[in-house]
Amino acid sequence: QQPVQSPQAVILREGEDAVINCSSSKALYSVHWYRQKHGEAPVFLMILLKGGEQKGHDKISASFNEKKQQSSLYLTASQLSYSGTYFCGTEVDSGYSTLTFGKGTMLLVSP
C-alpha cells in the first residue's frame, strides 16, 4: 500500500519555505526521501530510521514521527535548484529492504 504524500504540488518563490508530508498506514522501519528532476533518475536525499530522529542536509531537513508513521521534509529558503518531484519511500519492518514509494510531490521554485 503506497504511502500518501501531501501536498500533490507546491509553487514557491525563491527564498520561501515548504513542507512535504508522507504518511503510512503500516509500522515503518525507515523512510527514504528522493528528488527527481524531469527526465532524470531519482536522487537520494536522506533516510530517517524509526526512533523519531531528525536529519538535515544543507537547507533541507526531515523528521520521522514513529507514533504517527509520518515523515515530513522541510525545505527552507528554497533555491531554484530545489525544483523537481519529491518522493518518499517507506520500508516496513520485514527481512528485506524493499521500498514502497508515494506518488510524489511536484515542487516548482520560481525567481
Place this chain on the structure above:
Amino acid sequence: NAGVTQTPKFRVLKTGQSMTLLCAQDMNHEYMYWYRQDPGMGLRLIHYSVGEGTTAKGEVPDGYNVSRLKKQNFLLGLESAAPSQTSVYFCASSRPRQNRNQPQHFGDGTRLSIL
C-alpha cells in the same frame, strides 16, 4: 564511477515482441531492483533480487521476468510486450538493510514505448 548503468536508454516495440533490459552496477551491491514509473503513479516495484541467483516479485510483476546470474547484473524481460507496459523503467541497487542508512542508487532509466 559508473554506478548503475541501464541499456538501452530508449526503445520502441510492437505489441507481442519481446525484449530484455539490462542493468549493471559496479558498486558490489547485494540488492537490485526494477521499478516502473508512470505519470502520477510514482515508482512501483516490479521484481527485486537480494543476491546472485535469487529473485522475488514486487508490487507489479505480471508480464515480466527477471534473472540475476551475476551479482553485478539484473535483467528484466518482457516476453510478449503489451501497450500497458509503455513506461519508464528504472533499475536500482543497494547494500543490505543490515548495513544501516543504505540508500538505493538509481540508473538513468529506459524509456520504453509499445505500439
